[in-house]
Amino acid sequence: MQRPHATAALACYTVLLLAALTACSSAPEADTRSPTMPRHVTAQAGSATSVHVMWEPAIDNKAVTGYEVYRKGEKVKSVAATTVMTDIDGLTASTSYSFTVRARDAAGNLSAPSAAATVTTPAPTPADHGPPTRPAKLRGSADGSRAANLSWGRSTDDVGVTAYDIYQEDTRIHSVPGTQTTAHLTGLRPGTVYTFTVRARDAADTSSPDSNVLDLTTASAPGAPASTAPTDLRITNRVQGKEYAIHLDWEQPDTGGAIPAYQLFMNGRLTTTIVWGSTPPQGRASYRLTVGDPRGTRYSMKIRAKLPDGKWGDFSAQRTVVLGE
Structure with missing residues (x-):
């Protein structure tokens, strides 16, 4: 026959064991999965001493919380998850550079480094006495529900146009080299009105006046209600x-x-x-x-x-x- 105090001890042990097992089973699973590698990383010289780096968003099983930009394996910039471009300043003229980007999640997991984007900063330019001319005839069309294509007329500058910057409601969202007068924009939202302008930029980082304004509305997602925008x-x-x-x-x-x-x-x-x-x-x-x-x-x-x-x-x-x- 089992004694009363032994029965009580066994009961207490069982309760504690069940509590421990319950606590273990309800503990959140650790996030050990890294985000995907950022794709289509590009780097272009903004001036003799600065480079503009861009990439496409990465994906994570939880959420991407930021991006880190590396030069020769050394981190030079960290940005928020909502940012997919950044400027790297303080560089040397007429020098070759290579940049990679890694995505980071809330658990601190880092993606694999992206493919390297290389760029050579130009030589110092002669004195630049004025901004580029305004890009002319900005036009474009929505490409489905999440992308758009833009094109515009070439600007001129007394020294040279180094880049064109695309703005959406006064925020720069994309840049292309000064030799390019088209842009493919991704990461847009379905059924949304976007207002785009383009500015030309020269080697002195001086921007032109805005181009004409272009309004585009992306296609609605299947089954979504009609737009209610004025x-x-x-x-x-x-x-x-x-x-x-x-x-x-x-x-x-x-x-x-x-x-x-x-x-x-x-x-x-x-x-x-x-x-x-x-x-x-x-x-x-x-x-x-x-x-x-x-x-x-x-x-x-x-x-x-x-x-x-x-x-x-x-x-x-x-x-x-x-x-x-």
């Missing part, structure tokens, strides 16, 4: 006493009902919510605001509608206005 946004401005009056008008989206309000973003920040004081307009809508900033101040502006279900819709294409112009 279209044909137009912006003008005029002097009004000591201030400037900015006038916006646009074509309203078809949302299946009246649109009670819009949000106006200026330079990427929510500035105001436009609420109609009476019955919402039909067809084109308009709004006017006044600002006290000096002549030459530049604003980037876009809007989005409040949908009948209370959610905010897609953004319009972005437009830029310069006070006094």
